[in-house]
Amino acid sequence: MVAAFDEDASFVAALREGDQHAFSQLVRHHHRALLAVARGLVGESEAEEVVQLAWIKAHRALPTFEGRSALRTWLSRIVINEARMQLRSRRREVFLEDLAVEGDDALADRFAASGHWAQPPHRWQEDSPEALLTAEQLRDCLERLMREMPDNQRLLLEMRDAGGIDFDEICNTLSISASNARVLLHRARSRLFRLVDHYEETGEC
Amino acid sequence: MLKCRQVPEQAEKLLAGDLGWRERLSLRMHLLICGYCRRYMRQLKLLLRSVPFLHGPASDDEVDKVITRVQCDRESHHH
Numbered sequence A: 001m002v003a004a005f006d007e008d009a010s011f012v013a014a015l016r017e018g019d020q021h022a023f024s025q026l027v028r029h030h031h032r033a034l035l036a037v038a039r040g041l042v043g044e045s046e047a048e049e050v051v052q053l054a055w056i057k058a059h060r061a062l063p064t065f066e067g068r069s070a071l072r073t074w075l076s077r078i079v080i081n082e083a084r085m086q087l088r089s090r091r092r093e094v095f096l097e098d099l100a101v102e103g104d105d106a107l108a109d110r111f112a113a114s115g116h117w118a119q120p121p122h123r124w125q126e127d128s129p130e131a132l133l134t135a136e137q138l139r140d141c142l143e144r145l146m147r148e149m150p151d152n153q154r155l156l157l158e159m160r161d162a163g164g165i166d167f168d169e170i171c172n173t174l175s176i177s178a179s180n181a182r183v184l185l186h187r188a189r190s191r192l193f194r195l196v197d198h199y200e201e202t203g204e205c
Numbered sequence B: 001m002l003k004c005r006q007v008p009e010q011a012e013k014l015l016a017g018d019l020g021w022r023e024r025l026s027l028r029m030h031l032l033i034c035g036y037c038r039r040y041m042r043q044l045k046l047l048l049r050s051v052p053f054l055h056g057p058a059s060d061d062e063v064d065k066v067i068t069r070v071q072c073d074r075e076s077h078h079h
Helices: A009-016 A020-042 A044-064 A071-089 A136-148 A151-162 A167-174 A178-202 B004-015 B021-033 B035-053 B060-078
Strands: none
Touching: A009 A020, A009 A044, A020 A044, A020 A071, A020 A151, A020 B060, A044 A071, A044 B060, A071 A151, A071 A167, A136 A178, A151 A167, A151 A178, A151 B035, A167 A178, A178 B004, A178 B035, B004 B021, B004 B035, B021 B035
């Protein structure tokens, strides 16, 4: 199940006042997504420490959180800064080793030579993230797909769609062009779309 | 005239606010006449709203580990 998570004004106010229960809820809801961003930037072995340090910084900074961005985005930025500091201290840089766009666009074969849909998208039954992600089998399949995705495509998806980081910031952090970032992100999204669409059609993936 | 094949990329540019008015108009016109692309667009938006939830909540152990570190930091700051 997708945990309902309400970032309403009273929750943010509780966080700013140092409410520990609210902080625990915040950690529970965002920790794994933040780990995924850190993994893409510093690698598996250092990701945990980067996120732990980011939580310490976030906890100190929460009283001054102004709510100009979503909490997920604010937290992701802290993780990215922490990752960059960690890399700098080791004289390394964030860079995507392989900028090549691997494989075909996952939706390419859904179109006819005329440019029209040859296999149009199926009608999905669900109309909310909660409903879509209720099916455990689909969640497992999506997790596996994310694991197997080329690193560069996964990182773009984690930063932009899961972390809410804007394009310019991503391009600066990763030293890649906007057009390259767009293609990588599009490839990642198309893979997810194809998998969900297949699941909606057949009930398996 | 925009083809269905171009819609996935144009749809993402639209959502990112990266389409000029001509391209935006062209996409809107296409969506008016093409039910499959309207469906694609609607489901893409749902998918993108779902991505932040893909990881699921952290376990009690993971949460405790963070809270312990944060408390240690706070105490060392107070002393």
